[in-house]
Amino acid sequence: MQKKTLYFQALAVFAVSLCCYLLVHYTIFAETTGFNKYLLFASQYSRGVAAPERIIDFSPLYLYINAFLQKLFNDPGPVLLWIQFAVSALSSALFFVILRRFFTTTVSITGTVFFLLNRSVLLYSGINEPEIFLTLFILCFVFCTFRESSLMAAVSGLFLAFCLMIRLNLLPLVLITPIIYRFIHNKNGFVRKCILFSVPVIIAIIGLSIRNYSTIGTFSPVVMNPGTVFFEGNNPVANGRTVVYPPMVDNCIDELQNESDPAHALYRIIPRRITGKNLSIAQVNAYWSNKAKNFIIDHPFIWIRQLIIKIYGFFHNSRWHDIETVIANDLLLQKSFLPTIPFALISVLSLIGISISFGNWRKLIVLYGVFVSQIAVMVLTYSSDRQRVSVIFIFIFFACAAIDFLIK
Numbered sequence: 001m002q003k004k005t006l007y008f009q010a011l012a013v014f015a016v017s018l019c020c021y022l023l024v025h026y027t028i029f030a031e032t033t034g035f036n037k038y039l040l041f042a043s044q045y046s047r048g049v050a051a052p053e054r055i056i057d058f059s060p061l062y063l064y065i066n067a068f069l070q071k072l073f074n075d076p077g078p079v080l081l082w083i084q085f086a087v088s089a090l091s092s093a094l095f096f097v098i099l100r101r102f103f104t105t106t107v108s109i110t111g112t113v114f115f116l117l118n119r120s121v122l123l124y125s126g127i128n129e130p131e132i133f134l135t136l137f138i139l140c141f142v143f144c145t146f147r148e149s150s151l152m153a154a155v156s157g158l159f160l161a162f163c164l165m166i167r168l169n170l171l172p173l174v175l176i177t178p179i180i181y182r183f184i185h186n187k188n189g190f191v192r193k194c195i196l197f198s199v200p201v202i203i204a205i206i207g208l209s210i211r212n213y214s215t216i217g218t219f220s221p222v223v224m225n226p227g228t229v230f231f232e233g234n235n236p237v238a239n240g241r242t243v244v245y246p247p248m249v250d251n252c253i254d255e256l257q258n259e260s261d262p263a264h265a266l267y268r269i270i271p272r273r274i275t276g277k278n279l280s281i282a283q284v285n286a287y288w289s290n291k292a293k294n295f296i297i298d299h300p301f302i303w304i305r306q307l308i309i310k311i312y313g314f315f316h317n318s319r320w321h322d323i324e325t326v327i328a329n330d331l332l333l334q335k336s337f338l339p340t341i342p343f344a345l346i347s348v349l350s351l352i353g354i355s356i357s358f359g360n361w362r363k364l365i366v367l368y369g370v371f372v373s374q375i376a377v378m379v380l381t382y383s384s385d386r387q388r389v390s391v392i393f394i395f396i397f398f399a400c401a402a403i404d405f406l407i408k
Contacts, residue, residue: 010094018089020116021125025126028338038128040260041057041063046070052215053216054259054265056224056281057265060208061165061166062133065083065133080128087136090136096109098139098143114341115393118340121392122340123319123326138163141160141370144159145180154196154197160200161203168222169377172376174201180366209221216282222285225284227287230288230289231292232382233292233306233382234295240307240309240313242321242322249270314375314379314383320385323386349398350394350396350397352398353400353403370391371391374387
């Protein structure tokens, strides 16, 4: 009966969440022009008018979702939008189920409302970026990791593989998850669970490497230009909070307006022109990462100041965006009728909750692992709201721990 009740509660959360996302988009965000970076590139690539190497600039799995919808529909944008709303609603429902594992119904509903009415989640649910899919896959990974069975270990590995095919941010969890199993599960079947977990992850990494080799001649799973992203967060004009293009890139963007996300193309054109060589993608990334390393060595105090700003921004209420449509939608959301939950409140409660829950760290180590992995990525790059949105639910989980402690 308890499982049946939980099922109906989760279904109700899904329905309410879906209605909320639809209401927000079609009443508050309807005035803004859509951001369709992935849909545009998927269209260009399918028509053969995009450079093959540009496929490396995009999230692999999310790009394939866009390309698949391009083949099925003349206008895939609205269909993708509805899919993303359903994904966001499913995330809300799954988050509620995870909360119920640890907290009362009242606290779990409170946490779910915090998630549903979080501005960042509302903003990125309708944007043509993969963050909302990444959020769902992380939630699925966390949910399955808490389960004891060997089958769930395999499913957990599958969802971590999906995460890696969205972004490689959680790659450290490939090594950490077996340790997690050692702490939160009994020792029976430990080796079997690790093997079952590893199989889909290894397949995903090898699959990405083969794809990259066939496209750019480099057998590596690395995508989305980590060298240039590292440079964007570590250079003399970086602010630590969002993308700040160097002048030589920023001044030329208008010349490539027909390109989807032209900055990525410019980051390759510039070093190739400077060196006079047809640098590979790996060499281009090395070029920009070396510039970032030189900046850190030459200006350590400026870099430390930027580092502090990044860590501060991770926990701060400010939402720094790197997409103009999201900036416009955020302003509309602030002026709207919808009551949203301030991130400052969630952040303060989460820090209290992390402190309170640390004595129970063995059971919660998977949440700490995801949390620390994402903090590390943001410290290495920049603490934009888009980087943070996929772990908002972990902030809220620990905020619920604080609320539960205060109630008791």
